[in-house]
Amino acid sequence: MTLEIHLRHDFPDFRLEIDLVLPGGLTCLFGRSGSGKTSIVNAVAGLLRPDEARIVLDGSVLNDLPPHRREVGYVFQDARLFPHMTVAENLTYGPRVRRRRVEGMARVVELLGIGGLLSRRPGTLSGGEKQRVAIGRALLAAPRILLMDEPLAALDEARKAEILPYIEALRDETRLPILYVSHALPEVARLATSIAVIEAGRVAAMGPAAEILSDPVTAPLLGLRDAGAVLTARIASHEDDGLTRLETSAGPLWLPHVAGEPGRVVRVRIAAQDVILSRDRPVGLSALNILPGAVVALHEGQGPGVIVRLSLGSEFLLARVTRRSALALGLAPGVAVHAVLKSVAVAQADIGAAASSG
Amino acid sequence: MPDWLSPEAATALMLSLRVSLVATLASLPVGILVAYALARGRFVGHGLLNGLVHLPLILPPVVTGYLLLLTFGRQGWIGASLWDWFGFTFAFRWTGAALAAAVMAFPLLVRAIRLAIEAVDPRLEEAASTLGASRLVVFLTVTLPLILPGIIAGAVLAFAKAMGEFGATITFVANIPGETQTLPTAIYAFLQVPGGDGAALRLVAVSVVVAMVALAVSEGLSRRVARRIAGK
Amino acid sequence: MRAILAAAFVVMAQPVLADVTVFAAASLKTALDEIAADYTKATGTPVVLSYGGTPALARQIAEGAPADIFLSASVQWMDDLAKRDLIRPESRRDLLGNRLILVAHGTVAPVTIDRNLDLAGLLAGGKLAMALIDSVPAGQYGKQALESLGLWQGVAASVVQSDTVRTALKLVEIGEAPFGIVYASDAVAGQGVAVVGTFPEVSHAPVVYPAALTVTSGADAQDFLDYLETPGAEAVFVAQGFQVLP
Numbered sequence: 001m002t003l004e005i006h007l008r009h010d011f012p013d014f015r016l017e018i019d020l021v022l023p024g025g026l027t028c029l030f031g032r033s034g035s036g037k038t039s040i041v042n043a044v045a046g047l048l049r050p051d052e053a054r055i056v057l058d059g060s061v062l063n064d065l066p067p068h069r070r071e072v073g074y075v076f077q078d079a080r081l082f083p084h085m086t087v088a089e090n091l092t093y094g095p096r097v098r099r100r101r102v103e104g105m106a107r108v109v110e111l112l113g114i115g116g117l118l119s120r121r122p123g124t125l126s127g128g129e130k131q132r133v134a135i136g137r138a139l140l141a142a143p144r145i146l147l148m149d150e151p152l153a154a155l156d157e158a159r160k161a162e163i164l165p166y167i168e169a170l171r172d173e174t175r176l177p178i179l180y181v182s183h184a185l186p187e188v189a190r191l192a193t194s195i196a197v198i199e200a201g202r203v204a205a206m207g208p209a210a211e212i213l214s215d216p217v218t219a220p221l222l223g224l225r226d227a228g229a230v231l232t233a234r235i236a237s238h239e240d241d242g243l244t245r246l247e248t249s250a251g252p253l254w255l256p257h258v259a260g261e262p263g264r265v266v267r268v269r270i271a272a273q274d275v276i277l278s279r280d281r282p283v284g285l286s287a288l289n290i291l292p293g294a295v296v297a298l299h300e301g302q303g304p305g306v307i308v309r310l311s312l313g314s315e316f317l318l319a320r321v322t323r324r325s326a327l328a329l330g331l332a333p334g335v336a337v338h339a340v341l342k343s344v345a346v347a348q349a350d351i352g353a354a355a356s357s358g
Numbered sequence: 359m360p361d362w363l364s365p366e367a368a369t370a371l372m373l374s375l376r377v378s379l380v381a382t383l384a385s386l387p388v389g390i391l392v393a394y395a396l397a398r399g400r401f402v403g404h405g406l407l408n409g410l411v412h413l414p415l416i417l418p419p420v421v422t423g424y425l426l427l428l429t430f431g432r433q434g435w436i437g438a439s440l441w442d443w444f445g446f447t448f449a450f451r452w453t454g455a456a457l458a459a460a461v462m463a464f465p466l467l468v469r470a471i472r473l474a475i476e477a478v479d480p481r482l483e484e485a486a487s488t489l490g491a492s493r494l495v496v497f498l499t500v501t502l503p504l505i506l507p508g509i510i511a512g513a514v515l516a517f518a519k520a521m522g523e524f525g526a527t528i529t530f531v532a533n534i535p536g537e538t539q540t541l542p543t544a545i546y547a548f549l550q551v552p553g554g555d556g557a558a559l560r561l562v563a564v565s566v567v568v569a570m571v572a573l574a575v576s577e578g579l580s581r582r583v584a585r586r587i588a589g590k
Numbered sequence: 591m592r593a594i595l596a597a598a599f600v601v602m603a604q605p606v607l608a609d610v611t612v613f614a615a616a617s618l619k620t621a622l623d624e625i626a627a628d629y630t631k632a633t634g635t636p637v638v639l640s641y642g643g644t645p646a647l648a649r650q651i652a653e654g655a656p657a658d659i660f661l662s663a664s665v666q667w668m669d670d671l672a673k674r675d676l677i678r679p680e681s682r683r684d685l686l687g688n689r690l691i692l693v694a695h696g697t698v699a700p701v702t703i704d705r706n707l708d709l710a711g712l713l714a715g716g717k718l719a720m721a722l723i724d725s726v727p728a729g730q731y732g733k734q735a736l737e738s739l740g741l742w743q744g745v746a747a748s749v750v751q752s753d754t755v756r757t758a759l760k761l762v763e764i765g766e767a768p769f770g771i772v773y774a775s776d777a778v779a780g781q782g783v784a785v786v787g788t789f790p791e792v793s794h795a796p797v798v799y800p801a802a803l804t805v806t807s808g809a810d811a812q813d814f815l816d817y818l819e820t821p822g823a824e825a826v827f828v829a830q831g832f833q834v835l836p
Binding site: 424427428431432433449450528529531532533534543546547548549550551552553554 | 645648667670717719722725752757765
């Protein structure tokens with residue numbers, strides 16, 4: 001799958017100028033609110049008619065089609081369920097208006113865990129339930145691509161945690177490409193296979209998620225405080241003291257209990273500011289996780305900090321240290337270091353299912 | 359029919375009901391269309407259409423009736439063609455009474471429906487379009503069900519106005535018992551003779567009862583529909 | 591605010607301040623306007639004229655409207671007010687008479703209206719415009735005339751009834767009804783209307799316009815009522831198609 005997006009549109013206060021070629025998988029459009037992310041998905045859906053547009057999905061040109069003929073599924077931030085229909089009627093709306101048979105209902109209902117809601121009306125659903133139904137409704141319209149515009153932004157942390165696994169399952173179990181708008185980095189790090197960073201109506205960076213997240217040049221674009229790379233890890237064992245042992249390509253990692261059977265592959269986001277660097281392997285330290293690696297690159301920002309990109313086994317990690325420490329340690333590309341990570345620094349929300357593809 | 363209602367009065371009542379019902383039902387589709395155009399349309403002549411729709415509210419009913427006569431009468435520029443081509447005429451027929459009632463009630467109908475359409479969240483319509491519904495299908499499956507309370511309210515208002523319409527009706531189709539003598543014309547005729555007050559008041563009572571029943575039915579209907587739409 | 595109140599007061603109070611207030615049947619308007627202007631010029635006494643349908647005027651007087659003189663187009667309604675002691679019986683007089691005529695749209699050759707008239711044939715499927723036959727005097731007289739001439743049965747189904755005799759005339763003017771039955775005085779005002787014939791006086795009860803002072807009438811009212819029977823006033827009535835009754 002490829003989706004080509006070329007847009008130019010003058011809004012009263014800024015210009016949107018986008019050139020993107022997206023691969024399959026789940027692509028996150030990441031950026032501050034007001035950067036133009038939603039306008040991009042609206043243009044793909046046909047809800048925004050830009051001054052200039054060329055939108056091509058797998059060879060078919062979408063930009064001249066009205067919204068109802070584009071075959072895109074759209075999950076809005078506000079679920080936008082039809083209040084006068086039951087959940088079941090909402091779910092089957094797409095096939096019904098296209099006069100097609102409803103296909104895959106049972107699978108979607110199971111995937112999203114909404115079997116108990118079918119005869120209810122939207123007014124009686126919680127925010128999380130509404131959003132799951134909205135996802136199901138978009139899926140059952142048999143779209144060629146799924147657009148999700150901050151589908152979790154209106155939900156509290158508990159509801160987000162309720163829905164994230166469903167979106168991961170969607171990413172991993174369907175072959176449906178997903179264009180996902182978000183300005184929340186933990187969510188992006190957990191879900192994205194590719195990331196396009198949007199700033200002031202333009203594409204500031206674009207690439208595979210692991211690269212963008214661990215690139216010291218692009219990481220600050222995502223917000224310094226939130227910068228952090230993602231490691232892929234396999235659950236090795238749950239230990240008696242409540243810790244879970246994970247295997248990474250750079251060595252073992254102990255984290256507070258991670259849900260899942262041994263053997264399950266998860267993605268762990270490690271914030272750059274939670275990583276401590278040491279030239280020698282430290283001893284007598286309370287931190288459990290000490291992973292050996294090497295400096296790949298350094299990126300100096302405007303402040304007193306430096307972002308260091310490390311290679312750990314086959315993956316990359318970001319560490320944020322002060323410029324003074326970087327000088328004192330003599331950090332430079334090729335220098336061997338140890339990354340020290342406190343187990344409790346990794347929050348549950350930063351651990352998600354790993355993408356099997358993409 | 360009860361004994362105290364004379365056969366003429368009973369005829370006038372039945373005719374009024376028929377005229378008002380036909381006027382309301384026939385103007386509904388046009389009313390919904392015009393209301394939609396006024397609520398959502400951006401086109402040249404928007405203000406003109408709005409003014410035109412409201413004209414019967416502003417003009418003295420007698421003038422509206424006279425304009426109808428000049429337009430739809432047998433000699434009128436539309437009426438003459440209707441007669442020549444189809445042998446159909448509104449003039450001095452109950453259909454003319456229905457036309458007069460429909461025109462007089464139209465602004466009320468359109469206003470109620472327009473308000474309802476403006477209250478519909480256009481984002482729901484967007485959502486429907488991304489799911490594969492064309493504009494017409496979006497209207498039929500999303501907009502229309504959501505504005506149903508407004509349509510009911512507008513229809514009842516129009517029906518009530520039609521039941522009470524007098525000025526335009528008597529000017530356009532005069533007063534022919536059994537054909538165009540509606541309840542208000544009958545009441546008016548009774549008031550023209552000394553001692554006719556009693557008969558007139560009985561008809562007024564009948565009108566009030568009809569209006570109350572219509573109102574009660576619509577209230578019940580609206581409440582049921584509103585509950586559905588609230589999504590509960 | 592005070593100015594608005596003052597203006598409102600003046601507007602509301604005006605009829606009361608005027609010396610003579612006349613409630614008159616609408617059909618008298620053209621003639622009466624002229625006569626009242628002449629009278630005011632001659633005497634300096636202002637006359638306020640309020641025109642309307644006879645039933646509405648009678649009801650307003652019964653409800654205490656400040657009329658000094660009532661000029662009715664119907665004996666019935668004057669009787670009704672008399673029965674309720676709302677007029678001065680000694681002042682009542684039959685002021686004017688009128689004739690019933692058959693009018694047609696456009697140019698139509700005159701006919702004689704009697705038992706032999708083929709009115710239905712004349713209509714040729716068209717409508718016959720009349721005032722309300724059960725309640726408005728012109729309609730009542732018209733129906734009575736047609737019945738006494740044996741013509742009613744033939745045309746009853748073709749009759750369209752208007753709320754006033756003037757509306758019936760209008761229907762003939764614009765051609766919606768090819769024929770109509772109106773007063774001779776109305777035909778003077780009609781445009782594009784031909785007088786086809788006059789109904790025989792014996793075919794219906796005489797058309798009479800009674801006049802009377804109300805019980806609340808002021809001092810100058812009697813003078814204006816008498817003025818209506820002077821030769822000058824009578825000439826104006828005759829010119830408008832009315833008959834002056836002895």
